[in-house]
Structures are given as structure tokens and as C-alpha cells.
Amino acid sequence: MSRPIGLRAALLSIALFALLIAVWHFATLPAEKAAVADSEYARLMGGKKSAGLPTPAQIGETIVKHVSDPLYDNGPNDKGIGIQLAYSMARVGAGFALAALLAIPLGFLIGMSPLVHRALNPFIQVLKPISPLAWMPLALYTIKDAPTSSIFVIFICSVWPMLLNTAHGVASVRREWLDVAKTLEVGALRRAFRVVLPAAAPTIVTGMRISMGIAWLVIVAAEMLVGGTGIGYFVWNEWNNLSLNNVIFAILTIGVVGMALDLMFGWLTRLVTYPE
Amino acid sequence: MIGEFLKVEGLTKVFPPARGGAPLTVFEDVHFAIRRGEFVCIIGHSGCGKSTILNILAGLDEATTGVVVMDGREVSGPSLDRGVVFQGHALMPWLSAYSNVEFAVRSRWPEWNRGKIAAHCRQYLELVGLTGSEHKKPAELSGGMKQRVGIARAFAIQPKMLLLDEPFGALDALTRGLIQDELLKICAPTHQTVFMITHDVDEAMLLADKILLMSNGPRARIAEIVVNTLPRERTRSTLHKEPQYYAIRNHLVDFLMTRSKQYADGALPDHYDSRSPPVVTPGLGTHLASVHGYVGKIAGKPVLVNLRNTLN
Numbered sequence: 147m148s149r150p151i152g153l154r155a156a157l158l159s160i161a162l163f164a165l166l167i168a169v170w171h172f173a174t175l176p177a178e179k180a181a182v183a184d185s186e187y188a189r190l191m192g193g194k195k196s197a198g199l200p201t202p203a204q205i206g207e208t209i210v211k212h213v214s215d216p217l218y219d220n221g222p223n224d225k226g227i228g229i230q231l232a233y234s235m236a237r238v239g240a241g242f243a244l245a246a247l248l249a250i251p252l253g254f255l256i257g258m259s260p261l262v263h264r265a266l267n268p269f270i271q272v273l274k275p276i277s278p279l280a281w282m283p284l285a286l287y288t289i290k291d292a293p294t295s296s297i298f299v300i301f302i303c304s305v306w307p308m309l310l311n312t313a314h315g316v317a318s319v320r321r322e323w324l325d326v327a328k329t330l331e332v333g334a335l336r337r338a339f340r341v342v343l344p345a346a347a348p349t350i351v352t353g354m355r356i357s358m359g360i361a362w363l364v365i366v367a368a369e370m371l372v373g374g375t376g377i378g379y380f381v382w383n384e385w386n387n388l389s390l391n392n393v394i395f396a397i398l399t400i401g402v403v404g405m406a407l408d409l410m411f412g413w414l415t416r417l418v419t420y421p422e
Numbered sequence: 423m424i425g426e427f428l429k430v431e432g433l434t435k436v437f438p439p440a441r442g443g444a445p446l447t448v449f450e451d452v453h454f455a456i457r458r459g460e461f462v463c464i465i466g467h468s469g470c471g472k473s474t475i476l477n478i479l480a481g482l483d484e485a486t487t488g489v490v491v492m493d494g495r496e497v498s499g500p501s502l503d504r505g506v507v508f509q510g511h512a513l514m515p516w517l518s519a520y521s522n523v524e525f526a527v528r529s530r531w532p533e534w535n536r537g538k539i540a541a542h543c544r545q546y547l548e549l550v551g552l553t554g555s556e557h558k559k560p561a562e563l564s565g566g567m568k569q570r571v572g573i574a575r576a577f578a579i580q581p582k583m584l585l586l587d588e589p590f591g592a593l594d595a596l597t598r599g600l601i602q603d604e605l606l607k608i609c610a611p612t613h614q615t616v617f618m619i620t621h622d623v624d625e626a627m628l629l630a631d632k633i634l635l636m637s638n639g640p641r642a643r644i645a646e647i648v649v650n651t652l653p654r655e656r657t658r659s660t661l662h663k664e665p666q667y668y669a670i671r672n673h674l675v676d677f678l679m680t681r682s683k684q685y686a687d688g689a690l691p692d693h694y695d696s697r698s699p700p701v702v703t704p705g706l707g708t709h710l711a712s713v714h715g716y717v718g719k720i721a722g723k724p725v726l727v728n729l730r731n732t733l734n
Contacts, residue, residue, distance in 0.1 A: 322508055323512060323514055325480075325482055325512065326508070326512050328481075329482065329501075329502075329505070331500065331501060331502050331529060332529050341514065345514070345516070418516075420515040420516035421515065422560075
């Protein structure tokens with residue numbers, strides 16, 4: 147009766163998953179009657195295949211096919227899922243890293259100086275709500291390179307949560323810790339790295355986690371627009387191929403990778419969080 | 423006065439007016455002095471500006487007027503010469519007990535090598551009885567142990583003066599007693615000069631050589647300076663058996679219960695001079711007082727000779 151809650155939750159998850167697969171399976175069974183009633187039409191359309199959504203079994207086959215050969219490259223429009231993901235991850239990584247490089251030091255400055263905070267606040271408030279994709283035309287025009295433009299879009303969407311969280315974390319470092327540093331005549335640099343940074347680290351990493359989540363959402367849309375490579379382009383390309391199997395597989399992949407990225411930052415948050 | 427280690431002269435703190443209000447003078451014209459090796463407690467009700475005075479001594483706050491001179495130099499800004507034990511321990515929760523002390527020691531002696539720093543930190547952690555818990559984070563330590571780390575951190579930098587902001591206020595009575603004993607044990611052999619805020623009359627009587635009594639704020643002042651006439655080698659277990667014990671205790675409690683308010687309402691005693699508030703020696707007659715070093719008045723002002731030396 148008193149099984150641990152973790153085990154019970156896992157059992158419930160498995161049951162829900164099985165139910166989902168079952169509903170999906172029965173909902174997508176080939177409608178035999180319809181095919182018989184209009185067999186002429188079916189024959190004209192070139193086969194007995196159901197025109198509906200793919201069944202779970204078909205998706206399973208697709209998953210096995212992609213996962214067993216993730217790195218093939220048969221030209222521009224036919225690359226393995228591993229290669230497409232690598233392109234997307236590289237863009238997200240580059241844009242995110244650039245954003246962190248700017249946002250964390252600037253956030254420090256804003257958090258430490260009320261003057262800088264007030265001076266920059268209007269700019270931040272105007273720039274923050276702009277959809278990152280709205281920057282795309284301007285980026286394409288200025289940078290004149292599609293993949294670099296998508297990196298810029300990732301940069302611009304990752305910068306705000308990191309900037310605001312860093313500023314907030316730095317500004318709300320407990321006064322008594324700063325007082326300790328003052329009475330010990332700790333220099334500005336040492337204070338920043340030994341007191342402010344560890345004190346604000348949980349808030350900063352939370353900002354990075356939010357940024358990464360947004361970046362992963364945006365990269366799919368950006369690559370659909372820009373084309374060429376990446377998981378977003380893969381989705382769009384498979385839609386044009388009318389391969390719903392591949393589209394569904396790509397959707398699942400995006401979800402799994404997004405979860406993995408989030409877990410990574412969750413682990414990092416736990417690493418820097420201190421109990422009070 | 424010659425031989426004073428710390429001199430506070432004409433200290434006044436005025437807080438700027440809140441919206442639509444008048445400026446608030448928390449305390450004004452505060453004068454007192456502390457000799458080298460003296461343990462001074464300050465008692466007063468909340469709002470009399472005790473913590474502000476301590477922060478000014480620490481260099482963390484600025485007085486509106488007045489000066490603080492320590493060891494011949496004016497205090498302006500924080501310094502490693504003055505160690506502070508904060509009210510809420512102020513330990514950095516991401517560092518272990520050891521690392522909290524190490525942070526201070528490394529700030530004080532950046533040129534020391536790792537081994538020397540480690541030996542020094544261990545020595546001070548041992549002094550406060552924390553050997554074995556060095557690697558615990560503050561969250562894993564009890565309230566008393568946290569405050570012990572705070573004390574070790576302040577002592578480890580070997581400051582010329584120690585400032586304690588009501589360090590035991592949040593502790594239960596048993597723990598408080600234990601740490602008070604430890605503090606006495608550490609302070610006595612090193613002749614550490616200490617300025618401490620407390621709300622606890624018994625704590626002041628156990629620890630202090632001299633107790634500054636503040637009238638209620640706003641416009642608080644040092645109303646009296648009470649000399650602790652109990653023998654220096656007092657302990658918590660023998661304190662209440664001393665003949666002067668109740669005289670001093672009653673005097674302090676009376677002050678807190680009634681006079682602190684009367685003084686605030688303007689009923690200061692005749693000839694009150696904020697530059698040298700009256701010095702009282704409850705429980706001792708003039709004769710005894712002079713034997714123990716309190717030599718009455720010279721030119722109308724109470725004068726104190728080195729009480730600790732004569733008592734020891």
C-alpha cells in the first residue's frame with residue numbers, strides 16, 4: 147500500500163503512455179470501409195495506403211530508421227537527423243554563448259549601479275518584447291548570411307532573461323555579505339568573484355535556463371525561415387515532402403532535446419544553489 | 423584624555439526626512455571613550471541608534487556630525503583594524519565554516535601561503551570549539567555554532583578592536599551562556615578591546631568593564647556610564663553571589679524601565695554634560711570605589727583610572 151511516490155508516479159506515467167499509444171493506434175487504423183466504397187479512387191491515388199495520420203507502429207519504424215543511421219549525408223535535402231541536430235545545436239550554442247558573454251557582465255554592471263540600471267532600463271523595456279523573428283529581415287540585410295542571421299536571432303532572444311536575472315541577482319545580494327567584504331577591505335574584483343557571483347549564481351543560472359528554453363523554441367522557427375540545414379529546416383522540408391512520419395519524428399526529437407537541455411541547466415542550478 | 427584607544431566625539435546621526443516628514447535625529451552629541459583592552463557594552467531600547475553607532479565605528483555608516491578616532495587616526499570607512507561580528511552571523515552560505523574564516527584570513531594576509539593560512543584558520547576554529555565541523559556549510563550548523571564561526575572569523579584577523587552587534591540575541595539562553603563564557607575566555611588573555619551591543623543586562627554585567635546606557639530615541643544620548651564593579655575574574659556561576667551584584671543589576675534595570683524614558687523626555691540630571699556623562703559605580707561606596715580605582719571627581723568631572731589593572 148505504501149509504495150514510494152516515485153514508483154507510483156512512474157507506473158501512472160507508463161499507464162498513461164500505453165493509453166495514449168492505444169488511442170492513437172485505434173484512431174489511425176486504416177478505414178477499410180471507406181477504401182472499399184471508393185476503391186476506384188483509391189486505385190487512382192496509387193495504392194491502398196490510408197491517407198490519415200501515421201500509426202504508432204509506423205512512427206516506431208521511422209524512429210528506428212533515423213536513430214540507427216543518424217549521420218548519413220545524401221546531399222542538401224537528405225541528411226541524417228544527427229547532422230541536422232548538430233547544426234541546430236551549434237547555432238543555439240553560438241548565439242547563447244555570445245548572449246551570455248554580453249548579458250552577464252552587463253547584468254553585473256546594471257545590478258551594481260542604480261545609475262546604469264535607470265539609464266539602460268528604457269532600452270531594455272523596448273527591446274525585450276520584440277519577437278526575435280522580427281529581427282530576421284534586418285539581420286539578413288545587415289549580415290548578408292543566412293546561418294549567421296539565425297545565430298543573431300538566437301543571441302537576441304537569449305540576451306534578455308540572462309541580463310535581467312543577472313541584474314536582479316546581483317542587486318539583491320544580501321547587504322550583510324557585502325558589509326563583511328567591506329570590513330575585510332576586499333577589493334572590487336575579488337568581491338565580484340568571491341561574494342557577488344556565488345551569491346547571485348542561482349538567479350543567474352535560472353536566467354540562463356530560461357534563455358536556453360527560449361533559444362530552443364526560436365531556433366526551429368528561425369531555421370524554417372532561413373532553410374538549408376538544422377532541425378527546423380528538417381521539419382519544413384519533410385512537410386513539403388508530405389512525410390508526416392518524419393514530421394512527427396522531428397517534433398518528438400525537438401521535445402527530447404529541449405528536455406535534455408533543460409535538465410542540464412537544472413543540474414547546474416542545483417550545483418550553485420546554496421541552502422540558507 | 424591620554425591613553426584612550428578609541429574616542430567618539432560629538433557623534434550625531436540625522437536621517438533624511440521621509441516623504442512629508444521631518445528629518446529624524448536618532449542620537450546626538452554622543453561622546454565616549456574606550457581604553458585599550460577594555461570591554462564596553464552599550465545598552466538601550468530599540469530605536470536609540472546603538473546599531474548605527476556600531477556601524478559608524480565599523481566604518482559602514484557615516485555620522486552626520488562628529489568624529490571617531492581610533493589609535494590616533496580618524497575612522498573613515500571600513501578597515502581590517504576593526505573586526506565585526508554581525509547580528510545575523512552574516513556567514514556566506516555557499517562556503518564551509520572553514521572557508522568563511524579562510525576568506526577573512528586571506529583578506530588580512532594575502533601574502534600568506536596556503537599552509538600558513540590553514541594553520542591560522544584551524545587555530546581560531548579550535549578556539550571557538552568548532553574542530554570537527556570545519557567542513558560543514560552554515561545551513562548544517564546550529565545557531566550557536568554559526569555565531570561561533572562569526573566570532574572566529576572576526577578574531578582570526580586579529581583586529582585592534584572587535585565590534586559585536588548583539589551577537590547572541592537570536593540564541594537560546596543555554597547556548598548564549600556557553601558562548602558568553604567562551605567569549606570571555608578568548609578576550610581575557612588577548613586583552614582584546616571590545617565594543618558590544620546587548621539587550622541583556624546579565625550579559626553586560628558578565629562581560630563588560632564599562633556599560634554605556636543610552637536614553638530612548640529619537641535624540642538619544644549616553645545618559646550614564648556604569649562601571650562594572652564586579653571582580654574581573656567573575657563567571658556566570660559566581661556572578662550573582664557578589665555583594666554588588668543586585669545593586670548593579672537594579673541600577674541597570676531601573677534605568678531601562680524608567681529613567682531611559684524620563685531622560686528622553688528631557689528630564690536629564692542637573693549638571694548633565696553630554697561631553698562627559700555621569701560615571702556611576704553602583705554597589706560601591708566612595709571609599710571602595712577609590713580602592714578599586716574609581717577616584718571620584720577631579721575638577722567636577724568623574725575620572726576613572728585603569729580599573730581592569732587595579733581589579734586584576
